[in-house]
Structure formats: C-alpha cells, structure tokens
Amino acid sequence: MAEATSIVTLKGINKTFHRGKEPITVLESLDLDVPTGSFEALMGPSGSGKSTLLNIIAGLDRPTSGEVKVAGANLAAMSDSQLAKWRSQNIGFVFQSFNLIPVLTAAQNVELPLLLTSLSGSERTKRVQTALRVVGLEDRMHHYPRQLSGGQEQRVAIARAIVNDPKIIVADEPTGDLDRKSADDVLTLLDKLNKELGKTIFMVTHDPNAAEKASVQRKLDKGALQ
Amino acid sequence: MNIATYARRNLFRRKGRTILTILAVAVAVLIFGAIRTAVAMWNAGADEAAVDRLATRHKVSITMQLPKRYIDDVRKVPGIKAATWAVWFGGKDPKERTPFFAAFAADHNTWFDVLDEMSVPPDQLAKWKATPNGTILGDVLAKTLEVKVGDRLTINSDIYPGDWEFEVSGIYTPLRKTADRNSLVFHWDYLNNDPRNEFGKEQIGWVMSQISNASESASLSKAIDKIFDERDDQTVTMSERAFQLSFLGAFSAILTAFDLVSLVILLIMTMILANTIAMSVRERTHEYGVLRAIGFPPSYILGFILVEAVLIALVGGLVGIALTTLLINFGMGPFIEQNMAGLFPYFKTPPWVLMVALVAAGVLGGIAAIVPAIRASRHKVIDSLRRLD
Ligand SMILES: Nc1ncnc2c1ncn2[C@@H]1O[C@H](COP(=O)(O)OP(=O)(O)OP(=O)(O)O)[C@@H](O)[C@H]1O
Ligand SMILES: [Mg+2]
Numbered sequence: 001m002a003e004a005t006s007i008v009t010l011k012g013i014n015k016t017f018h019r020g021k022e023p024i025t026v027l028e029s030l031d032l033d034v035p036t037g038s039f040e041a042l043m044g045p046s047g048s049g050k051s052t053l054l055n056i057i058a059g060l061d062r063p064t065s066g067e068v069k070v071a072g073a074n075l076a077a078m079s080d081s082q083l084a085k086w087r088s089q090n091i092g093f094v095f096q097s098f099n100l101i102p103v104l105t106a107a108q109n110v111e112l113p114l115l116l117t118s119l120s121g122s123e124r125t126k127r128v129q130t131a132l133r134v135v136g137l138e139d140r141m142h143h144y145p146r147q148l149s150g151g152q153e154q155r156v157a158i159a160r161a162i163v164n165d166p167k168i169i170v171a172d173e174p175t176g177d178l179d180r181k182s183a184d185d186v187l188t189l190l191d192k193l194n195k196e197l198g199k200t201i202f203m204v205t206h207d208p209n210a211a212e213k214a215s216v217q218r219k220l221d222k223g224a225l226q
Numbered sequence: 227m228n229i230a231t232y233a234r235r236n237l238f239r240r241k242g243r244t245i246l247t248i249l250a251v252a253v254a255v256l257i258f259g260a261i262r263t264a265v266a267m268w269n270a271g272a273d274e275a276a277v278d279r280l281a282t283r284h285k286v287s288i289t290m291q292l293p294k295r296y297i298d299d300v301r302k303v304p305g306i307k308a309a310t311w312a313v314w315f316g317g318k319d320p321k322e323r324t325p326f327f328a329a330f331a332a333d334h335n336t337w338f339d340v341l342d343e344m345s346v347p348p349d350q351l352a353k354w355k356a357t358p359n360g361t362i363l364g365d366v367l368a369k370t371l372e373v374k375v376g377d378r379l380t381i382n383s384d385i386y387p388g389d390w391e392f393e394v395s396g397i398y399t400p401l402r403k404t405a406d407r408n409s410l411v412f413h414w415d416y417l418n419n420d421p422r423n424e425f426g427k428e429q430i431g432w433v434m435s436q437i438s439n440a441s442e443s444a445s446l447s448k449a450i451d452k453i454f455d456e457r458d459d460q461t462v463t464m465s466e467r468a469f470q471l472s473f474l475g476a477f478s479a480i481l482t483a484f485d486l487v488s489l490v491i492l493l494i495m496t497m498i499l500a501n502t503i504a505m506s507v508r509e510r511t512h513e514y515g516v517l518r519a520i521g522f523p524p525s526y527i528l529g530f531i532l533v534e535a536v537l538i539a540l541v542g543g544l545v546g547i548a549l550t551t552l553l554i555n556f557g558m559g560p561f562i563e564q565n566m567a568g569l570f571p572y573f574k575t576p577p578w579v580l581m582v583a584l585v586a587a588g589v590l591g592g593i594a595a596i597v598p599a600i601r602a603s604r605h606k607v608i609d610s611l612r613r614l615d
Binding site: 055061084087088089093099101102104107111112113115160 | 227228229231232235236239512513516517518519520521522523607608611
C-alpha cells in the first residue's frame, strides 16, 4: 500500500563525503517515505545533511549505499545522462538564491527547461504564460531578473520549476533570502501548487513559520530523521 | 528564444572584457596579415624581377670600387648583350622632402639601354646625353622634389660633400611594375671630373649587364668573374635581385624572423582568448550548475562555451580583416608600391591571407576554449551549485 501512494521511497541510505582523506558520514541508514501529493518540510541544524538528502531525492547526487525510488524510477540504476533527462521531466527546482539567468528575461528563464523538449515555439510560449500566470507575474514577462524584487525573482524561479509540469518540487530554503512578506507570498504559492495542482513538495527550511505551512514536518539530526 | 539566445547573450555579458578581447584578436590578425603580406609580396617581387640582368661588383665588398676599364672586358664576353656601369652617390634632398633616394653616377650612353623598364622620351634622352650636368629622375621622385624638365636641381650626397647642381633633362616613367620610380641618374663623367671625387678617379661601383639568354645567367656570371680572377680586384657576379638584396641583407633576415613572429602572434592571441574564456567560465560555474540541475546535459555546457569562444574569435577576426584591408590595401600598400617598387612591385594583402587569418582565429578560439569547456562540463552538479561566489 505504501509503495503505490509513495512518490519518494528511500531505504537504508548512507552518504559519506571525503574531505581529503577524512570521511564524513552525513546520512546513516536513513529511511524515508513521502506520500504522493504531500507538502513536507525538512528542518534541522546547519550541516545536518538536509541539502544532501534533498539532492539525493532530486537525482542530483547519489547515496554511497541504499535504495532510491522517486516517481517510479530507481535512480541508482540510471546513468548520469538518464538522470539529467529524468530530472528535466520529473523534478522542479527552487533554490535559496533564486538562480535565474541574469541575461535572460523572466519569460526566457521560465522557458529554459522547455528547450530540452520537442515542443513547438508557440506551445512553449503558451506554457510559459500559464506558468507565469500561476505565480502572478504575467505582466513581468519581459523584465530581466535585476528589474525584479527578490520575492518576484523567486516566483519566476517557481514558474520555471513548474513549467515542465513535474511531479515533485524540491525547494532548498526557498524563503532564506526573502523578507517576511515575500516569504509569505512564496509559501502561499507553494501551498497553492500543492493543493490546487497536486504537486508533491519537499522543502528544506530553517524557518519555523515556513515549516508550519507544510502538512508534514520532519527533523534531520546526526544523520537520521526524527 | 532558442538555445543560441543564451550563448549570444553571454557574449556581451562583460562588455568591456569582450570588447578588449575582440580588439586583441583584431590586432593579432592585423599583425599576422601584415607580416604574411610582406612575405608573400616579397616572394611575388622575386618572381617579377628581371631575370636577364647581372650585376658585377667587387668580390670583397660593395663599398669597394672597380677600375673603369673592367667594363670593356665584360662587354667582350659572348652572350652579354649590353653593359653599363654606375657609382653609388646616395642622394639626399637639402630640403628633406624625402629622407633618402637612390642616386647614381652612371654611363649616360648605355644606362637606359640596360635598364629598359624605365622609359624616357627620346628628345629628353638626347638632351641628357648632350648635357654634362644633366640628370634624369623617376616620375615619383620628380614629384617629391617638385621639379619639371628644364628646372635646376640641387642635391646633397651622403658620400660626397657640398651641393651638387644639376639640370633636369628628363623624367622617366615605369614600363614594368618593378621599375624603381624613385631613382636619379647623372653623368659618371660629371662625378669623375669633380675634385671632390679625387680618390675615386676612373673607378666604378658596379657593372650591370643585360644577357641575351636568361638561362645562361649562371654560366655567364662565372665567365665574367673568371676574367678578373688573376687581377688585383676580383669580382663577384650575381642576378640583379641578389645584388639589390645584398644592400638589404638584413632585411631578408628580418623577413625570415617575421615568419616566426607571425606564428608567435597567433599563440599570444590564443592565450588571451583562453584567459577571457577561463574567466567567464569560472564566473558562471554556479549558473552552469543550475542549468545542469534543470536537466541540460554536459554537452550543452560544452557547446555554449565553445560557441561563445569561436564567436568572439571570429568577430575579432572580421574586425582584424577589415583593419588589415584598410591599412594595407588602402594605406601602406600604395605607398610601398610607389616608393619601393624595386623590392615590392605589388603590396596588397592576398585574399588567401585574410581567409587563413579568419579561419585561424576561429579554430584557435575553439582550441583556447576546449580545456575550460571540458572542465566546466565535467564539473559535478552539486559542486557547481555549492560554489555560490
Ligand atoms: N560535496 C561535498 N564534499 C564534502 N563535504 C560535503 C559536500 N557536500 C556537503 N558536505 C558536508 O556534508 C555535511 C552536510 O551538508 P549539507 O549541505 O547537506 O547540510 P545542510 O543541512 O544543508 O546545511 P545548511 O543548513 O547549512 O544548508 C556538511 O558537513 C558539509 O560540509
Ligand atoms: Mg543546505
């Protein structure tokens, strides 16, 4: 039953980094089950491995050992290029520092992931408009990132994350660089994506206010979930 | 938008740096083009040179003179059609309208028979032969010195002191591209009889002969030198071009060195490009990480960087080609053709030099980018993303 309704299933995850000769174990025998359509917040002290865990779920990093099943795919069995393609179709990324391309307009930033698809130019434009409408920035299409506020930039980044209609949105401290008001806007938006569009959201945050918006709060400490 | 939009926008992301790099490439292409032109035109000049003329000079050095009677011996050699002689006078304009020009004291009876690429109207030639202090000069030099037929002309020499007064009997024009339009010639007798030439009496600088059959030039050179083998002053005979080059021996060596310099320039250009690309790529490490996270494969990152480098190099190459064409074909080239026709009858950048320069710029731009591009594309995504600044 858990298999059918889980979009993320991690089993016995270990992750060890090597800094010089010294091994650093970040995650140890970690298990995680994220039900489809949930909105989860992951908290924990700095350096506890939150981003590392999120990267493993998003197919950006591989565990040292353990099983990773996300959106029906066994990530451990996939090559780097298969993973890249899989990410473009299944994962929407939201970063702390927005990470928009400064030389591209809001619309062009949102269109980026679509360039990897076979969609026609007009179809791409339609999707970009829809995504920007969802985040409430249709009128800022032709603005460059430097012409937008931090909150607006992050909303453009969210539009970029949903334009490919991914199953999961991973967000690493999406409100970390924002003021209270903009942070609330972004959280409301994520909530809307979860509730209205049924996206599964996995969000790392330091901010208890932000964590409150999620339906599930988890805590990572000393390599294990509590 | 398409994939090229991003590559194109990146091009002028750091305007100042890109423009400086483009200029550096342009200047490199200009220098490369100028050097290649000089070498190519030098060789073209060699092909144009008169193959039927030999010069005989003192075996030890061009600065040593020969007895005048040697001319009679040369003229007796079978296969020699005509022979004339000259003494180097080293012309200088007292008003310094030109820094220097070739002036000779030569045999007025035969000079223009042998140097048949210079055309003198018959009446002017006859006038010259009958005028002891008469002179004939090239049309370009006449313009520089602002004289017409019939004018008086005073020049100096870097060998003989004082003023030398002449009457302009004629002006010659070129019949061939190789003709030197900047020379002046006057009667050898006029110099020989002047007290300022008391140490050079009855002496000549060199003999210039015209041969009937160009293919005999090697054997005739040997035959001439053999005559004087047992005399006090031995000779060496060579083609006219080799003779001209002996005045400019260092020039030939410089051209050879230039050959190497033109390659070094390309190397420097590649290093400048590599530096620019490496800086840009380093700045964008994080951004490339974002693109990779979104799903762009490494080959795209490689492509972005290579395309950008090749574009910068090609734009620089095009600017360089424009500069080269402007400066050489419309500036320096015509000047050199007029003033150094003996050595460079033509001075134009051949189209193939421009093509080679452009292709070299593009290819070297790609080569300059290959290491940073491969490195950036192989970077692990999480490492790129972690590097925030
Ligand atoms: N690529 C890497 N190489 C070496 N060590 C790494 C690497 N990535 C993470 N680490 C280490 O792993 C540990 C966990 O890092 P991680 O970024 O997951 O922490 P975090 O919980 O996200 O912290 P923060 O709240 O500060 O973002 C840290 O000690 C970090 O230094
Ligand atoms: Mg983190």
